[in-house]
Amino acid sequence: MVPGSPHLNLCSYLVRICLDCIDDFQMETRSDDFINDALKKANTSSPQQFADSFSGEPNPIAQKIAVEIKLVDALFAAALAPYNRVLSNARPFAKAPMNELPQVLLKFLFVALQRSFFSNQAAQAYFCSRSARVWEPKNPNSGLGGPNPPLLPAQRKWKLWRDIILTQGFSRTCLI
Amino acid sequence: MGTPVYSDDELVLQSVALEPLVLGCSARANDQFWGASDAEAAKFGLRLPHSMRTGPRFEVSGAFELRSFVMHLYHRPDEESRKSLLTGMHNFRFFYPESGAYLSASGDADKGEVLDAIDPKNKTRLRGADQQTPAHVPYLKIPPGDAASPQNASFKSVWCFESMEEDESTTVAWRKPYRLRHVASGKYLAVDTLSSTYLEAGQAPLNGEGSNLLGSDSRKRGEGFEEDDTLQLFTAALVDAEDPNETPGALGSRESIIFRLSPTDEVHEKLINGVNTLRLEHQAASGETLYFVSAREPKLKLTPLTSSNEGSAVQTKSNDSQAADLDLEGVSSSLGNTHGGRVLFSTKLNAVDVLKVVPLLLPESFLITQLKDRMNLFHQYTYYASTYGKRLLVLFYINDLGQKFTNRFEAFLHS
Numbered sequence: 283m284v285p286g287s288p289h290l291n292l293c294s295y296l297v298r299i300c301l302d303c304i305d306d307f308q309m310e311t312r313s314d315d316f317i318n319d320a321l322k323k324a325n326t327s328s329p330q331q332f333a334d335s336f337s338g339e340p341n342p343i344a345q346k347i348a349v350e351i352k353l354v355d356a357l358f359a360a361a362l363a364p365y366n367r368v369l370s371n372a373r374p375f376a377k378a379p380m381n382e383l384p385q386v387l388l389k390f391l392f393v394a395l396q397r398s399f400f401s402n403q404a405a406q407a408y409f410c411s412r413s414a415r416v417w418e419p420k421n422p423n424s425g426l427g428g429p430n431p432p433l434l435p436a437q438r439k440w441k442l443w444r445d446i447i448l449t450q451g452f453s454r455t456c457l458i
Numbered sequence: 459m460g461t462p463v464y465s466d467d468e469l470v471l472q473s474v475a476l477e478p479l480v481l482g483c484s485a486r487a488n489d490q491f492w493g494a495s496d497a498e499a500a501k502f503g504l505r506l507p508h509s510m511r512t513g514p515r516f517e518v519s520g521a522f523e524l525r526s527f528v529m530h531l532y533h534r535p536d537e538e539s540r541k542s543l544l545t546g547m548h549n550f551r552f553f554y555p556e557s558g559a560y561l562s563a564s565g566d567a568d569k570g571e572v573l574d575a576i577d578p579k580n581k582t583r584l585r586g587a588d589q590q591t592p593a594h595v596p597y598l599k600i601p602p603g604d605a606a607s608p609q610n611a612s613f614k615s616v617w618c619f620e621s622m623e624e625d626e627s628t629t630v631a632w633r634k635p636y637r638l639r640h641v642a643s644g645k646y647l648a649v650d651t652l653s654s655t656y657l658e659a660g661q662a663p664l665n666g667e668g669s670n671l672l673g674s675d676s677r678k679r680g681e682g683f684e685e686d687d688t689l690q691l692f693t694a695a696l697v698d699a700e701d702p703n704e705t706p707g708a709l710g711s712r713e714s715i716i717f718r719l720s721p722t723d724e725v726h727e728k729l730i731n732g733v734n735t736l737r738l739e740h741q742a743a744s745g746e747t748l749y750f751v752s753a754r755e756p757k758l759k760l761t762p763l764t765s766s767n768e769g770s771a772v773q774t775k776s777n778d779s780q781a782a783d784l785d786l787e788g789v790s791s792s793l794g795n796t797h798g799g800r801v802l803f804s805t806k807l808n809a810v811d812v813l814k815v816v817p818l819l820l821p822e823s824f825l826i827t828q829l830k831d832r833m834n835l836f837h838q839y840t841y842y843a844s845t846y847g848k849r850l851l852v853l854f855y856i857n858d859l860g861q862k863f864t865n866r867f868e869a870f871l872h873s
Contacts, residue, residue, distance in 0.1 A: 292835075292838070292839060293839075295835070296835060296836070296839055299832050299835060299836075302828075302832070303829070303832060306825060306828065306829060343821075343822060343825060344825055344829065346613065347613045347822075347825055347826050347829050348829060350565050350612055350613040350614050350642060351565040351613065351614075351641075351642040351643075351826065351829060351830050351833065352565045352566050352567075352642075352833070353829055353830075353832070353833055353836075355566075356509075356833050356836040356837055356840070357836060359836070359837075359840045360836045360837075360839050360840045360843070362840075363839065363840045363843035364843050384843070
């Protein structure tokens with residue numbers, strides 16, 4: 283375990299909660315041993331391959347609830363948290379062993395976020411209009427002791443996502 | 459086999475599969491497991507964001523020592539009551555038939571609280587345009603399309619009744635005190651009875667421009683009341699659970715969150731598990747009864763708080779207002795993102811200001827409760843993971859502390 287990374291019990295619990303969320307965002311229900319299978323798959327496959335393994339039909343009611351109670355925002359912020367932790371926007375787990383639970387949890391968070399607006403134009407439009415804090419370091423080695431880092435405006439990405447939605451109607455791919 | 463279990467019996471819950479393991483609970487709150495706790499924040503004279511407040515948490519696990527639990531009766535309706543009567547376990551929407559609108563509120567528990575404290579200059583808290591009204595207020599919102607269709611209704615308009623006693627739930631009766639919980643944000647409806655505004659008899663009604671209630675009917679504020687009435691109006695807002703330190707009548711006090719339900723046509727003794735028409739009443743600390751009214755004007759726009767306690771006025775916009783600026787034509791209307799109508803409480807009863815309680819379908823009710831329950835953990839993880847697990851950093855990150863604390867924070871980092 284990397285010093286300072288989130289408590290493993292918390293990560294383990296959140297993996298289950300992410301799977302429950304994914305389960306709610308799609309119509310299919312999973313089997314009882316799905317958690318172990320999903321953990322193995324998350325450890326051994328790339329994020330893209332792992333995301334592809336969740337292919338159920340979306341549940342629009344659950345997606346609408348996720349938007350309106352701000353669960354999408356909570357998932358978005360949680361998925362960005364490790365990047366903030368290292369004050370870098372690349373490879374927050376570069377020094378961690380491959381099977382670290384926090385690293386695996388990130389894959390689950392990304393998939394849960396993706397399923398929250400999958401094939402749902404209103405949910406995608408909502409997500410595109412959100413912004414979240416990302417700390418942008420002055421340089422990769424500046425650390426926390428330097429001056430207050432500026433916030434990275436989300437509008438840049440947002441404009442790109444807006445174009446996707448306006449031109450294609452909606453995007454079936456994960457937008458992150 | 460065995461003996462009957464009665465309420466208040468002490469029980470040992472033993473695992474069948476893992477005998478002799480019994481279910482146990484930690485004697486003290488286990489805050490080490492979580493990123494930050496209310497108790498730890500209080501040591502610094504701070505409060506956690508609304509979305510992270512949970513109260514003390516205890517760890518339940520298997521134990522080899524003898525541990526026991528005491529069974530208390532929470533709710534036990536008979537079979538007929540369970541099906542036919544509304545209970546504290548049911549979620550519902552408040553429908554306002556006069557305008558075809560629903561009583562709604564933002565699902566963001568931290569509405570108006572900008573948590574980003576890393577830049578002391580970006581120290582923004584939002585308030586209503588009058589600088590007095592809190593940012594998180596209830597409002598009346600007409601859903602796009604057919605208002606009566608549940609598919610069009612928002613989950614921001616889901617509420618539930620809670621008994622005044624936290625450890626019990628009952629069927630909902632007329633004229634009894636209840637707390638009214640907004641399910642999406644987890645906060646309670648409250649009325650501030652310490653400050654009020656007056657609408658004198660004959661005063662010109664306010665313009666409803668900007669509200670999506672405009673056009674739904676021609677009635678304006680003040681209409682429906684007696685001509686010689688002088689109205690005293692009180693602000694409603696959403697607050698956390700009761701704060702014993704608050705002045706009685708102020709937002710957040712126990713008195714501010716008590717509501718009573720008055721039937722318009724009393725057919726049943728209690729509220730049924732179906733559509734009920736009622737008046738929402740609030741008992742002020744002075745003993746006066748206040749009534750829910752639609753103000754027939756848009757809810758107040760949010761502006762930065764400019765009181766002397768909060769430093770100089772700032773022009774920075776919140777995430778929400780940024781999002782509003784970036785809103786797209788078409789997308790806005792598809793999300794039903796028009797301005798809601800303001801909700802107040804009045805000393806005078808208005809005949810048309812009645813509400814209908816419309817229970818949610820069971821699967822939807824279950825789904826929203828289930829998804830809402832997971833929110834807090836994601837917030838905890840976010841702040842914990844963002845701050846490298848250093849609890850002081852957690853507290854710094856989530857609170858609006860200003861430059862003074864920033865210096866201490868940087869000293870801590872360099873130590």
